[in-house]
């Protein structure tokens with residue numbers, strides 16, 4: 001077994017080869033590097049505009065994480081529960097990695113309610129993922145920092161996977 005590290009979230013995965021996706025943040029396999037090649041960007045020097053964007057992105061991730069947590073608690077089947085649980089974990093990981101880049105403590109989860117039926121839950125998930133993708137692509141376009149562009153490009157790709165997931169289960 002070899003250690004691989006995700007160049008987006010920094011988590012370490014142990015396996016014979018790199019996985020399809022990061023099991024922690026959901027980033028595509030291309031972001032998983034042999035652990036020795038991993039570079040820790042730590043706290044990133046960022047412009048005021050990017051800092052504000054990151055603050056909003058953390059709020060958005062925590063809001064979505066809390067939503068999926070509520071969905072998992074009230075899911076109608078074991079399968080939808082597993083999907084919401086996974087989505088919750090990935091959004092938590094996203095909030096954490098953005099906070100790390102900003103050099104701030106992670107705020108707590110807000111109190112969010114979810115709709116009753118799974119169908120309605122996925123409908124809201126679709127809206128939430130769409131909003132995240134749009135915002136992240138805006139950040140990719142306007143951020144002057146290359147590392148920030150790389151992070152939000154990867155996050156937009158992951159949220160696109162989430163969007164697909166929300167469509168499949170209609």
Ligand SMILES: [Fe+2]
Nearest residue numbers: 006009022025
């Ligand atoms: Fe990751």
Ligand SMILES: [Fe+2]
Nearest residue numbers: 061090091094
């Ligand atoms: Fe996310």
